[in-house]
Amino acid sequence: MTLTAPEHTAAAPQTPPAPEVPAREAYRDLLAQLMPGNERLVCLDSDTGLFNGVDFATATDRYLNLGIAEQNLMGVAAAMARDGRIPFVNTMAAFASSRAVEAVKLDIALNNLPVRIMATHAGLSAGHLGSTHHCLEDLAAMRLLPNLTVLVPADATQVREMIHQTSRIAGPVYFRMGRHATPALPETAPPLSVGRAQKLRTGQDLLLVATGPHPVALALEAADDLDRHGITATVLNMHTIKPFDTPGLLAAAQGIRGVITIEEHWRSGGLGSLTAETLSGTIHPPQVTRIGVADHFVSGNGNQQHLLEQAGITKDAVLSAAWQFMR
Template sequence: MTSAAAERTAPAHRTPPEQSTREAYRDLLAALLPDDEQLVCLDSDTGLFNGVDFGSAAERYINLGIAEQNLMGVAAALGREGRVPFVNTMAAFASSRAVEAVKLDIALNDLPVRIVATHAGLSAGHLGSTHHCLEDLAVMRLLPNMTVLVPADAAAAREMIRQCADLPGPVYVRLGRHAGPTLPAGTQPPRIGRAQKLRDGRDVVLVAAGPHPVALALDAADDLARSGIAACVLNMHTIKPFDSAALLGAAHGARGVVTVEEHWRAGGLGSLVAETLSGTTNPPRIHRIGVGDHFVSGNGDQQHLLGEAGITKEAVVAAARQFEN
């Protein structure tokens, strides 16, 4: 055993979810638009803004219909003219159907377009594999100039939307569909570009992004503590720019690192962590938990599909315990 016993903490209390990250974003944007004439809300007939009263900013809500490539082109034109467009679509369409326009119209020109993508990961599980989005972090983090954000709960979504409103270039914000787990009570608000250390520990490091992966990492840390393993938990809500210093500091001297993500294992958070640690002397062992090299078949709710994909607390605990050998 190490000094794990001294570092154990009681399970963090998490309040019941107040609303989904997409609902938190919707309400905040509706409140921000009337006070800032630069802001424009571009929709792709998502239904998210049905019934929303934008007040004096009503003319700056524009529903372009189900035409995601056009949506990105219009956003780029508005960004070029000094506006700050918030583009609303589903993650599966933002990162695949419309990605050429995102790359050439928005990222290439370094325009201040905020792509807010809902139904990310497996949160649209009821619609089947066509609407799962397990590639967006890999796609978006590769584009130069792009900031990539993954809020872990509704409060974090509100804070990160506020912060990204003033960033100079394009931003991709990954949101879910349903209300999900919350961060522990008393967690400090996130800062773009800075990892959140949610729990201290010297034995293993659990690195997660997104509501369900972060909750699984915290729950796994509680289980590990009961068996004398102290786990550090990092919430990597900013995929790009990535807080390499926080990761390297936490991983130094640790037995290993476990990454947890609602994404294909290739190209996402786990790949990013492996890339970062590979440049160090004697890098720690890494175990990546995410969806394997396959589509998640069938319909089902998010929790069911996460379990089918092996993204569970038990998998995180088992991976961390492997480092004892």
Template sequence: MTTATMEPLPAPMPAPAPRPAREVYRDTLAGLLAQDERLTCLDSDTGLFSGVDWGAAAGRYINLGIAEQNMMGAAAGLARSGRIPYVNTMATFAATRAVEAVKLDIALNNLPVRIAATHAGLSAGHLGSTHHSLEDLAVMRLLPNMTVLVPADAAATEELVRASVDLPGPVYLRLGRGGTPDLGPDLPPLRIGEAQRLRDGDDVTLIATGPYPVLLALEAAAELAAHGIEAGVLNMHTVKPLDTEAVHAAARATRHIVTVEEHWAAGGLGSAVAETVAERGPGCRVSRVAVPDAFAAGHGGQTHLLERNGITREAIVDRVRAAR
């Protein structure tokens, strides 16, 4: 009697790595330039567009080198001439080094310049504090006329880039460096200026912005549900104009809001939500999960630095349970 030899089963194919939002932005923009002659791409020698075949739009890609202030001024001039410039640089340079030009050349004149800011938050954590961008939401949301967008995954990035083309006035688009997990299919529609409700709950509301904060809020909501606490989750992809009606509704319904962001605690989403709640009087507590008032500790990968600086699922859960 012979024994049949079993062929080993093939190893399962690994899941594809999530695409970095900045690459999704790049590819979406390249396609839009081919379709819309108003669009121009201004680059600060980021390397993001190396190898892109611009085709007939090649003359509308301009690499100005590492000169961010000049790039903002050039973008303002192009916008004044009827173009719609997309400006590419790292977030920390857009929000600090070039902010005078953004304020006076772009925002003051309410010009349709789109600032695509990569390496935001702690996503360039391996480069240290010089490249951490934990102030940009505070800076940009304070500028009159500015729209501030923070996509939570690759699909949202493409949607928001496309939606940004015909928005009035300037836009700040906050993007990370590496790939982050997708939120999944069958999400509610993404509309600029409207919070995206990802989960219902009438005990507490978690309001998050950005890829990892939104994912952590969803994970925290699942853990809280196991303890009998139902948490609603809002993806606040538009930090300005803030969906104040959604914030007020959450304040009335749950009486406790926890904000989650990859930003310093002062000036960002948490501050915007607290200001909004305060305008309608007392009755709702606002807790913030964010980087404390200190330069971010350590060097390393993004998830490592998020955990080291207190932006975790556990921190969200602790904030909720401490208030009950």
């Protein structure tokens, strides 16, 4: 049967989920709660303002603002980790993954130290500050470093759960967070487990693989629209970029017509590349369409939603790719 895309898809009106607090604020509040009860925990800030007015109670002396000096920040974190501490390093993703990447590589990853790099304003969430603060390269940079766990929570609840689960990881962890509040995942979502893909929906025709709050939301919305036309899609929230859930991806890709990846990142190097690399090792790899930012800088200033649309990271882009596979 040949399927053709409808010229106009009339989606049933839905009430969007209520936004939670931003993931970065959820992390901040949880850390402030945990530090008084665990003397190993240290918060190292880079003058971001996120912790202004936060009450650390008896742990106040373990909050240190090192100023806008991200390379030094990573070096200090490594030294404190070597001395038995667990530093939570707070900085913008654009600086953690580019300006300070040598220190992350040589001081932290090489020595496999328990530093938690809490990278905020990732993707296009700092769009109001222009291209200098866009971060579209961090997944590519960080997933290449040995010993480093790379996580992308899809909402505030997930960042809280990830912090608890990674307390058992002896090496470094990179957390990728945005700036604003985002919709919570559906209440029916299965429990999060670091290192395993979260299957949010099961289908037979297509596989949508997404990472990050907005891409995951787009994947779910697109799957709903496709379902109304008799097309079913599996939706995976790939919240763990490293270690990547290769068995989970391969199992979900069995028998489908195509794979669509969605990410707030350059198409090269991130989730799309990782998915294609993984599937290329199979006997009959499915075709992969990558939705992300093309090989150019996103010009101009604007809010995150405007820049996502400008970059083509939209539900319509997902649906267009889906209809191409179904034809």
